[in-house]
Amino acid sequence: MTRLDFRILGPLEIRTPSGTTLDLGARKQRAVLALLLLEPGRVVSLDRIVHGLWAGEVPSSATGTLQAYISQLRRVLEPDRPPRTPPAVLVTRDPGYLLAIDGDQVDSVRFSRGVEAARRHLGTGAFDEAERALTAALSEWRGAPLADFADEEFATAVATQFGELYDSAVEELVEVQLATGRNAAAVTAAQSLLDRHPFRERSWGQLMLALYREGRQADALAAFRRARTVLDEELGLPPGPELQALEMAILRHDPALGPGLPHVPAAVAPPPYDGPRRQPAAGAPSLVGRLGEEGLITDRVDQAGHGQGGVVLVVGEAGLGKTLLAEWAAATAGAKGLATAWSRCVEASATPAFWPWAQVLRALPETGHRQHLLDVLAGRGESPWRREDPDTALFHLHEAVAETLREAAAERPLLIVVDDLHVADASSLQLLAHLAPMLHRVPILLIATLRPEAPDADPALRETLALLANERGAERLRLGSFTxxxxxxxxxxxxxxxxxxxxxxxxxxxxxxxxxxxxxxxxxxxxxxxxxxxxxxxxxxxxPESVRDVISRRVSRLPDETRTMLHTAAVIGRDVGLLLLEASTGRENEDVMSALEPAVVAGLLTEVPGSWDYRFAHAIVRDTVYGGLSRLQRARLHKRVGEAIESFDRPDDPDQLNLLVHHFTMAAPLGVADRAVRYARRAAELAMAQLAYDQAARYLESALGALDPTRPGAAADRCRLLVQLGVARRAAGDVAGTRVVLDEALTLATQLGDDELAVDAATLFGGVTLWAWRPYLVADERMVGILRDQLSRLDPADLHRRAVLQGTLAVELYHSPERPDGEAHAEEAVALAQ
Incomplete structure (x- = not known):
């Protein structure tokens, strides 16, 4: 397949390896491709494309016209594709279309990656590598992004985003020039950027420093005066503290401004700062090594107080102080009059869906609406949305949470902290993705801490972070190590x-x-x-060579009784309830507290204020203790903890139910597989009631993993679980995943000779639209045979099942023009349904 080069940094164009520019057709047809190129490798919904093309004046023929554009574009992108062969580049994916290309085929992606690489090199002082990365990135720029669509709404935000990135890249190049002694070049580049964007204080600082290093102190001070005049006359603002500090340093010929010392941007690696320090708010003492981060958060808190919120992702490896910085932010916000709501994500398998958001809502002022929403999130009470289409129901739930937060923020600006976002459940991440676009318009600042995402990170986390990367008012704050x-x-x-x-x-x-x-x-x-x-x-x-080795050595010096108690506590989790620890160990509370006292003194555990419970001092401590257990030790302790939770006799409590699933699944080989399956199915049913479809699917996947294949009836149980999993995946929009479990369920049902299970599996897609959930023009003959076989044996009086089977058969045959009886089956299904 020809590897095409897609370009949006300038007018839209596509080039072949030979350098030929492809003819993309009429303007709206080109706009379809532009919309898809804004998210290469990701599905763009039909509604989003239609809105992008016609904005508020959508014609009745919009869908048909769009399909014609798609067909023409496929011919352009794959001119040699044989007839009746599925497309490989511009493909149909529920609920829209996907441009299946690599990111490095798009100039905007190459540009963004190049600038990010340059910033990493700048942070480590690798100036040659930084310059090479910047030069390559800037060579991609041909002008304003999607310049031929400058008057279209969908292109405006893109032009702004990449325009800012381009200007920032130029500033990074100036930093390299300053660091390598090319001050004259730095003067030219900084002045050129200021001619276009006179309000960029960083560029004014670079110009002043470059002039000073050229021996032009008077010109450097004159540049400061020009900056002050521009900012005052146009914006009514004085220069920022960094620019003022630079003026003072130039006046006193500060040695720190000497040649060869880079003026490194704060976003990469803050330089030592000997001038006046920003004073933190009362009640929030300054943190070591985090002056730049404190300044950014203080600014964002101030902006939120004036109605402009957003999202700040505090990213860093374990142990860098993410939570400590978030606590500092909460103290600062509280001192400035903001309400604060703190939530902490716990391992998704051990908590109910929407757990962090339930914590946030509980921290808001008491209202009847808030309590009703909490009941809905917990799967309790009546919800007005559960009878709706899954996507519509989830949208209404998300909007209800958004409205509740807006109402709370209207009374008092709000800071929300979500700690350990990297272990959040998929439903909570989806809700965050829904809320993020509106936060910059309201007085709500959300700070989330997370570890850098690994290549094998949860897909839901990767997708949410990718969406946040493009949201206005959202930024990442990467914590560095101590110098x-x-x-x-x-x-x-x-x-x-x-x-x-x-x-x-x-x-x-x-x-x-x-x-x-x-x-x-x-x-x-x-x-x-x-x-x-x-x-x-x-x-x-x-x-010791690592922090885990340090903790292991400290744990090894504890009394045997304390270590044994710590092992059980680590299996319970980061937060350890005294009652559960008592029940799990069979010890009296006084004995438990006495045994844990050395761990508290050693700083491995902390006592939770206002309760008798405990908490591991850091996630690394808990992980180290848990990681020191053998697989058999872990399974035994998980079984013991699960049985202790059972003894509380609250199996329908959502919090307890998730813990039962977690612990019995981890101990399944020790004779508790049936309980793991039973509780997982119950948790999945609750998750479906909560509209947490991804979470329901995960519970059912864990039930399938725990199921004992050797016990009587295991095959039928597996088939039922597969059908339930198919329903959950379908509701979550995972059509391909639904198809996989459907095929396995059908195979099992036919092998068992169970007609009822076979019908349930075969009609898993019954009632959904004829959206392309298989390659176009391909009918599944095996499915067709099974459906017809079931129809032949079905009781004629069972009109409901017969209608569903006929409808499903019509869906199957719809994809094959060589099977014209599909329409007849559809008509029969409608007649039976009536």
Whole structure:
């Protein structure tokens, strides 16, 4: 297949490897391709394309016209495709169309990736690599994105987004020029950018610094005066604190402004800042090494207080202090008069759907509407949406949550914190994706902490983060490791003397991870007479190589009784209820508390204020203790904890039900598989009532995994679970996944000779539209045979089942023009239904 080059940075065009530009046809036909290219490799819904083409004046013939455009574009993109062969580039995918191409075939993707790579190189001081990446990225730019659609609504936001990225890339190139001593080039580039965008304070700072390094101090100060005049006359604002600090540094000939020292942007790696510090709000003491992050969050909190919210994703590896920064943000917001709502995501299999949002809603002021919504999210009470089409029902639920948040924020600006977003359930992520577009227009700031997504991350998480990347008011704040200066500040704050050799030894050993640093200092203080004041002790070979090794060594020094209790606590989770720990270990509460006391003293556990419960000091601590258990130990403890939860006799409590599924699934091989399956099916039914279709599918998948294939009736149970899973996947919009389980269910049902199960499986798609859930012009002859066989044996009086079978058969035959009897089956289905 010819590998095409798609270009939107400038007028839309497609080029072949030989350099030929393809003729894309009329303007609206080109617009269809433009809309698809905004999201290469992802499905763009039919409604979105139609709205993009016709905005508020959609003609009655819109769908037919769009299909004609799609057909013509397929001929352009795949001119050599044989007749009746499914397209491979522009394909149909429910609920729209997908441009199945690699991201690097699109100039905008190459451009974005190049700028991101350059920023990473800048952060590590690799200026040559940064310049190469920037030069390659900027060479992709041919002008304003989708310039031939500049008057179209769908192109405006794209032009703004990439225009800002282009200007930022130019600024990054100026940083490289400053760092490598090419000050004259930096003057030219910065001045050119300011001629087009005179309000960019970063560019004014770069121009001032480049002029100063050229020996033109007077011109540098004159540039500051011009910047002050422009900002004052046009915006009524004074220059920012960084620009003012730079003016003062130029006036006193600060050595830090000397040649060869880059003026690195704060978004990449904040430089040491010796000038006046931003004072945090009362009640929110400053954090070590996070001055830049504090400034950004303070600005966003202030903006939210004035009606402009959004999303800030605090991203960093475990131990970098994401939660600590979020707590600082909550304290700052509270001091500035914002209401705050804190939620924490827990492993999705151990919590109900929408768990973090239920926590947020509970933190809002009490209203009857809020309580009703909480009942709906928990699957309790009557919902006005459950009888609707799944997508419509979910939309109404999402909108109800959005309206509740808007009402709360109208009374008082709101900060929402969602901690550990990377373990959120799919339903909660979908709700976040729905809310994000409206947050920048209302006084709601949402801060979410998460670890960097791995290549094998949950698809729902990847999709949500991809959507957030393009939302106005959404930005990522990546936490970096401590520098040597940060470690020195940390030691000084701990009452120590930050000698340089000790600081460098700690930096080398910990890599600047704050949590590792804290844990290593604690261990060194307990094992070495000189504590961490000795560089020799820090560099000693016996010091553990990782934070998990540090924790494991500390755990190994605890009493046997404490370690045993910690093992059970780790199986329970990050948050450990005293009552559950008692029931799981068979010990009295006083004995449990006594056994855990050494772990509290060692800083591995913390006592939850206002209760008798405990919490692991950090997720790494819990993960390390849990990871130290063998597979058999884990299974035994999960079984014990599951049985303890059962003893509370609250199996229909959503919180308890999810925990029962989690623990018995983990212990399934130890004779509790039947309970794992039973509770998973019940949890799936609850999730369907909550409109959490993805979560329901996951429960049913875990039930299938736990099912014992050797027990009597296992095949029939598996078939029933497959049918339930098909229903859940269909409701979640996973048509391909539905088809897979449908085929397996049909095979099992026919092997068992169970007509009822066969009909349930065969009609899994009954009642849905004739959307393309299989390749066009391809009918499944096996399915056709099964459906006709079931029709021949079905009781003639069973009109309902007969109508559904006839309708399903019509859907099958609809895809094959060589089978004209499809229409007859459709007419028969309608007649029976009436």
């Amino acid at each position: 040597a200066a940060d470690i020195a500040d940390y030691l000084a704050g701990a009452g120590g003397e930050p000698r340089s050799e000790v600081v460098l030894a700690l930096l080398e050993r910990t890599g600047g991870n704050p949590f590792y640093l804290k844990e290593l200092l604690r261990l060194l203080a307990s094992e070495h007479p000189g504590g961490w004041g000795s560089a020799q002790a820090v560099a000693e070979t016996g010091v």
